[in-house]
Amino acid sequence: GKYCLHWHLLGPCRACEMVGNAIEHGHQRGIVIHGTHATKVEANVLYDIRGSGIYIEDGNEMGNMVLHNVVICPWGREGEMRSCTVPATDNAEADTSLNHAGLWSLPSA
Template structure:
């Protein structure tokens, strides 16, 4: 018998005190203008809140281009972290280009796991991540008041919305769906008129943006198994 194995504990542990049957976990959000973000070898538990928009364990939020060295003078990455027993999601990329998500473990989390939010996020790197056991959300959905989407009732481990995404050596196991490429609608379904099924836009919130074929920038060595 073969199984996926990964270390769950870390010396640095960030958690929330969440009452039984409650979902009000804490969250870590990175906003535009920092010098660098380097989260490495950290254990995160009980984070995220599905009842409030934008509350995830690790969240790049509208940071624009992390490769712009006039703003982001140091390297930024989220790597070798263990995110488990999350109240909502694992890692979310929103309005941010060139993010590096490497060698993380995402286990037993509610809703979609590693999540590209709107579709305009370019050159995201997912490399060597192990994600498994994503759990369906069963509570209320009143988006955008809540962070949950109708699709969170059948969660996807890797939710990809931009063709310029690098997927290398990742594993998805034991959830509803390992990988989903949304080339028609944004995850939150707010700008659906921008999309074309075969030729999405480079910047998918801009109807005048250049069209690109719906393919990944680089996809190799990925594996999905024991998904429904």
């Protein structure tokens, strides 16, 4: 799949936790919170994720705790990034080799 770890339309979910994971070489997003509330995403390490490391999809997800995570995008001292771009967004300007996001979210509606 495109997402390594994904909560999809679970509503309130206080028992939902993603804690202490190592995620590498993801193809579009690392961790996705979509239509899910009151979760915990803590102490995860994400490396070389193509797209956002942590992606909060709609902007109406409430009460989620996103704590002490690390998103690493490898980039040499010279040249363009080989990955970590933000493909497939609704912003045509976002899919460039110089644009990446550790944490991405829409503003709340």
